[in-house]
Amino acid sequence: MKKILVIDDDQFFSKTLEAALPAGKYVLISAEDGEVGLEKLKSEKPDLVILDLMMPKLDGTAFLKKLQESKDLPKVPILVSSNLSSVKKISDVMAMGAVGYVIKSDESLQSIVQDIERVLGEEGNKES
Amino acid sequence: MNIALSSSAALYLFFIPAILILVVLVFYFYHFFRKKEREIIKEKEESTRRLYELAILKELGERVGYSLNVEEILQIITGSLRQFIDYTAVGYVVITPEKIKISTHIERSVGSSFLKEMKERMIASLSALTNKSFDSSAVEEAVSGAIVIDEIKQNIGSLFNIPLVISGAVVGVLTVAHIDAGLYKEEDMTILYKITGQASEAVSRLQEVVRMEKGKLNAMVESMGDGVLMVDAEYRMIVANPAIKKIIKFSGDKDINIFNFVDALGGKFDIHGRLEEALVNKNSFVSERINIEDSFFEIGVYPVLHSMLKGGGQMLGAVVVFHDITRDIELERVREEFTGMIVHELRSPLDGIKKIIELVISGSIPAGSDKFKEYLNMAHQGSSSMLELINDILDLSKLQAGKFEVNKEKASIREVVENRIMFYKISADSKKLSLRAAFSGNLPPSCEFDPQAVKQILNNFISNSMKFTSQGGEILVSVFVYEPGRSLPEDIDKSRFSVYPEAIDIKIKVPSLCVAVSDTGIGIPEDNIKDLFHTFKQAKLSPIDKESKGTGLGLVIAKGIAEAHGGTIGVVSKESLGTSFFFTIPIN
Numbered sequence: 001m002k003k004i005l006v007i008d009d010d011q012f013f014s015k016t017l018e019a020a021l022p023a024g025k026y027v028l029i030s031a032e033d034g035e036v037g038l039e040k041l042k043s044e045k046p047d048l049v050i051l052d053l054m055m056p057k058l059d060g061t062a063f064l065k066k067l068q069e070s071k072d073l074p075k076v077p078i079l080v081s082s083n084l085s086s087v088k089k090i091s092d093v094m095a096m097g098a099v100g101y102v103i104k105s106d107e108s109l110q111s112i113v114q115d116i117e118r119v120l121g122e123e124g125n126k127e128s
Numbered sequence: 129m130n131i132a133l134s135s136s137a138a139l140y141l142f143f144i145p146a147i148l149i150l151v152v153l154v155f156y157f158y159h160f161f162r163k164k165e166r167e168i169i170k171e172k173e174e175s176t177r178r179l180y181e182l183a184i185l186k187e188l189g190e191r192v193g194y195s196l197n198v199e200e201i202l203q204i205i206t207g208s209l210r211q212f213i214d215y216t217a218v219g220y221v222v223i224t225p226e227k228i229k230i231s232t233h234i235e236r237s238v239g240s241s242f243l244k245e246m247k248e249r250m251i252a253s254l255s256a257l258t259n260k261s262f263d264s265s266a267v268e269e270a271v272s273g274a275i276v277i278d279e280i281k282q283n284i285g286s287l288f289n290i291p292l293v294i295s296g297a298v299v300g301v302l303t304v305a306h307i308d309a310g311l312y313k314e315e316d317m318t319i320l321y322k323i324t325g326q327a328s329e330a331v332s333r334l335q336e337v338v339r340m341e342k343g344k345l346n347a348m349v350e351s352m353g354d355g356v357l358m359v360d361a362e363y364r365m366i367v368a369n370p371a372i373k374k375i376i377k378f379s380g381d382k383d384i385n386i387f388n389f390v391d392a393l394g395g396k397f398d399i400h401g402r403l404e405e406a407l408v409n410k411n412s413f414v415s416e417r418i419n420i421e422d423s424f425f426e427i428g429v430y431p432v433l434h435s436m437l438k439g440g441g442q443m444l445g446a447v448v449v450f451h452d453i454t455r456d457i458e459l460e461r462v463r464e465e466f467t468g469m470i471v472h473e474l475r476s477p478l479d480g481i482k483k484i485i486e487l488v489i490s491g492s493i494p495a496g497s498d499k500f501k502e503y504l505n506m507a508h509q510g511s512s513s514m515l516e517l518i519n520d521i522l523d524l525s526k527l528q529a530g531k532f533e534v535n536k537e538k539a540s541i542r543e544v545v546e547n548r549i550m551f552y553k554i555s556a557d558s559k560k561l562s563l564r565a566a567f568s569g570n571l572p573p574s575c576e577f578d579p580q581a582v583k584q585i586l587n588n589f590i591s592n593s594m595k596f597t598s599q600g601g602e603i604l605v606s607v608f609v610y611e612p613g614r615s616l617p618e619d620i621d622k623s624r625f626s627v628y629p630e631a632i633d634i635k636i637k638v639p640s641l642c643v644a645v646s647d648t649g650i651g652i653p654e655d656n657i658k659d660l661f662h663t664f665k666q667a668k669l670s671p672i673d674k675e676s677k678g679t680g681l682g683l684v685i686a687k688g689i690a691e692a693h694g695g696t697i698g699v700v701s702k703e704s705l706g707t708s709f710f711f712t713i714p715i716n
Contacts, residue, residue, distance in 0.1 A: 012480025012506055019487050019499075054472050083475035084468060105479035109486050 002120055005046035005076075006030045007037035007063065009055045013081070013104065017050075020109035021116070034058025038066065038073075045074055048120055051098070053082040053089070064096040077119050081112065180212050181319060198222050198292065198299050199229065201327050205302060206233060213316055215304045217242070217273075221250045222292075222300035227266035228254070234273035238307070239280040243271065246284060250303045253289040257298040285309035288317050290324045295332045355425075355450030358432065359386060361407055361443050363400075375420060375450050389448075396420070397427055399448065406431040406446040423454040473517055477510030520681040523584075527688035534578040534692045541641060542567055544579050545605050548586045552594065560599040563590070568608030568617040575641055575715045581689045582643075582713075585697075588682035589645035589709045596707065597649035604646045609715065611639040622646065627706040629698065636696055636712050644710035651703040660699060661687040686711065 004026050006014040014030040021028060029044050031037035035058045041049065053060035060080060067073055080093050081102040090101045099119055102112055202220040209218055219232035230247055247269070251262055285308045292300040302324060304312070346367075349356050355372030359365055368384045376392035378384055389399050396418050405411045406429050415427040428449045433441035484503045487493050493500050526532040549565050556563035586605070593603045602624055608617045615631055622628045625646045634642060652660070660683050683697075690697040690711040701707040 010476050010480065012477070012483065012510060015503070015506065016480065016483040016487055019492055019503075020483075020490075054469070083472045083479060085471075086464075086468065105475045105482070109483050 001025065001027050002048065003027050003029060003044060003046040004048045004050060004116065005037065005040055005044060006050045007034060007040075007055070007060070008050070008052035008081070009033055010052065013052070016109060017112065020113055022113070026116075034060065034063040034066075037063060041073060041076065046076060048116060049076050049078045050116070051078050051080050053080065053084050053093070061093065061096070064093060064098065068096060079115065079119055177212070177319060181323060198294065198331065199231075201331060202292065202300060202302060203231070205323060205327065206231075209304070209320075210235070213304060213320070214306065214311070216306045217246060218302075218304050219246060219250060220292075220300055220302045221254050223254070223258070227268055228262055229268045229270075231270045232272070234271065234276070236307075237274045237277045237280060239278050239282065240276055241281070242283055242305075242307070243276060246287070246303065246305050249284075249287060250289070250301055253291075253303070254298070254301045257291050257301065282307045286311040288312050288320075290317070290320050292324055293328050293332075295335055354452060356447065357389070358445055358447045359403060360445040363403065363407075366445060367447075372450055375423070375425070375452075377421075393418075393420070399427075399429075402427075402429040403446050403448070405429070407443060410443075417453060417457065423452055424457050426451045426453050470517070470521065474514060477514045480510045481507045517681075520685060523685045523688070524681055527685065532688055532692055534581050534689065536576045536578055536693070538574045539577060539579045540574050541577070541582070541607055541643065542571065544582055545586065545607055545643070548583060548590060549605065552590050556594060556603065559594060561594060561597055562602040563594075563605075564603075565605045565607070566620045566622075568606075569619050570609045570617050571607060571641075572609070572715065575713070577641070577693055577713050578689075581692070585686040585689055585711055586643070586645070588686045592682070592709070593645055593647035593649060593707070596651075597647045601648045603648075604644075606644050606646065608642055609639060610634055610636070610642045610712070612636055624648070625706060625708065627651070627700055627702050627708050629700050629708055629710050633698055633700050634696075634710065634712060635698070636714070638714045638716075640695060640712040640714045642710060642712045644708050646706065646708035648706045651705050651707055652699070652701040653703055657699060657701060661697060683709075 002025070004021075006017060006028060008014055008030070009032050011030075011032075014028065018028045018030075029040055029046065031040045033055045037049070037051070038058070040046075051060045051063060058066070060082065064078065067078070077099045078097065079100045079102065080098045081104050082089075083104050085103050085106070094101060100115060102115055104112075107115075199220075199222050202222065206218045206220060209215070216236050216238055217232055217234045219230060221228055221230045228251070230250060232243065232246065234243075251267075255262055284305050287303065287305040290302040290304075291298050292302060302320070304320070306312070349367060349369045352369060353371060355375045356367060356369045357365065357372050358367040363386050365383070365385050368378075373379070373384065376389060378388050378392070386400065386403075393399055397415060402413050405413060410431045410433065412431065413429045415425075417424045418427055419425075428451065430447050430449070432444045432447050434444050435441045484507050487503070488495070488500070493503060523532065545565050545567075549563060552563055590603065590605070597603060604622065604625060606620045606622065608620060610616060610631070616629075625648065628646055629644055634640075660680075662684065687697045690713070693713045695711055695713040697709075697711045699707065699709050
């Protein structure tokens, strides 16, 4: 069972994603903003973080920055999923160490699930 | 005989006086005509002189044109002098910023001692007239005309100096010299005085005009917000206005030069190269945005050509204009941010709805199950928030186009407020917030306003308060009539609210209905208050609960509605103590 932490203030997304993920293979934990996300990243040690960008309190970009600067936070692949589609934003977050960028409204749940499986698969290969 | 004698004597007696008279008459007339003739000659001389004066002035006018060059004028005067005064040598001395220049024209060969004396006397005269010593000044000398022959030992016999005065200051001296003594009379000098006087006057007037025009231009360039500099064809700085000095942070009394700009701009802009391009190839150039400190500039470099009447142009230099586009860029950025936010806020719920439908279609949520109901509720919520946002955007565009209409009618503000309290009561209770209304006794039973529009303002104020006030907090909607210059009515209990508008906060000129929504919430940081009612700017606040977020459009629309009623909108807030939003509507 792989743990996925969804940091997104949009409850639709975590709820629908949860329903779309194949049952029994993944555990989904959600955090409604970046601050809660940081806490859960430490306590839950997820295998993958799905990060939204526009959120109250600590937004996605600030979250990535904290992750970059911190030494004691676990190194987890970050998949950014947002409805922001500006090229600059995408290249900015990719430069900050995200493994992928999903424009939510451009992708179906199925293709997002595939992205997740691909990232987790790649990470798994790296470890083995 | 006697008779004959006496008759001839009588004849003599008659003739002699007649002849005498005749002689006297002839004499008289001779003298009279001589005198007349002399007068006529004199008049002729006079008019010749006048004609000469006129001719020389006309010539001056034509040849000098609009020249402000004193030397040129002196050259013209000395060059025309020969027709009218006899001289051995004529010359002038002028003061230039760097040196004094002496130019002498020799009509008939003289010795060098003659020239030396003439030069000394010219400088002495200039020194006396200007009350300055020129002993240490550099002197440039030019001699033209006949050759100098040292064997000629004759010295100056006659000499006179005419000062050249421009705008009240002596700028040069014109000198006429002759080897013969006692040659020049008062009238010769007077005429030369007149000529130089008139030339001086013309130049002074022209200089005054130029000075005034230059002053206007200077004042304009000085007061310009854009940075302006001008260099001449040798890259010497002619103009650098205060704005441009501020841009490159140049201060001090030293003269600014092109290298100050080269240093300040570093590799961002090749000012020297662009100036060269303008000066040599006459090409203009406008840069892309260039970042200097915290500001952005568009830098334009333009050649400055003086177009001649005959065609062609003389290169005077080049002008560089630093046009500050920081505000444009800031506005562009804010606009982009705003558009991005709106797109995000519209996409998120729509995408959520789409994904829910996707799930339902795929069959992973069985119809009728609890999960199905939950998802349906979510879809409903999403569509409502989208609709709300779309309505806000439509209202905003109406406001911006000036097409927002208020339908005023006689209505009771008490009813409208009570209706809103009822509407929000349930959600306030669930958040454990106290929400109540207070009405002053000074309220009229009804007044003119648009109840729907006022409801919209109240929705915005109350929902904001609810977002930013934590459990156990209080929200009060107070309504009263406020008359400018009087104190606020005392019959509203606001004791539980530490943040409440004072009379000074309500800036109105006529008696108005005043509605305030006060809370004990988190308050608004002072820096954010000024941007609250501006489009595209949302105070970066953290609502108490996670569902609460907003686009900040509500307050902009509320302001528009209040203003469409002829009223005002305002806010008082203290961080961690609370906020009070209020609006006014004039009562008539």
